[in-house]
Amino acid sequence: MESAEAQRAVVRGVMDRWKSAVDAHEPQRVADCFTADAIFQGLRPYSVGRPGIAAYYDSQPLGLAAEYEILETRVLAEDAVLGYLSVDFSFVDRPTIPVTLGVVLRRVAGEWYIAHYQVARLTD
Numbered sequence: 001m002e003s004a005e006a007q008r009a010v011v012r013g014v015m016d017r018w019k020s021a022v023d024a025h026e027p028q029r030v031a032d033c034f035t036a037d038a039i040f041q042g043l044r045p046y047s048v049g050r051p052g053i054a055a056y057y058d059s060q061p062l063g064l065a066a067e068y069e070i071l072e073t074r075v076l077a078e079d080a081v082l083g084y085l086s087v088d089f090s091f092v093d094r095p096t097i098p099v100t101l102g103v104v105l106r107r108v109a110g111e112w113y114i115a116h117y118q119v120a121r122l123t124d
Helices: 004-023 027-031 050-058
Strands: 034-041 065-077 080-090 097-108 111-121
Touching: 004 027, 004 065, 004 080, 004 097, 004 111, 027 050, 034 050, 065 097, 080 111
Parallel strands: 034 111
Antiparallel strands: 065 080, 080 097, 097 111
């Protein structure tokens, strides 16, 4: 996967599935975007594996929505891609939270999943 567009297509494919599940408030479907042993760091203490990811998104308020932009991608290995994104998490009853998000995607049995997810909250 040499081209930047191919890398972006991989990241976009996974992150579109993630966004769709986040926006629909379907925590298990969000967790299914991750590898079984994924390291997940949202805005609270980290977890490892899909159960912790599902619990994190289950605790999020209804109406949470994510808008993302891919800023950078890099191929780490044949079956691993790094994505660096800006994400705006919006809510129905409070201000939007802008963050940066680093993800490492792994191809497992021909499908791409998030193996590592780490959010950093932007501050002034």
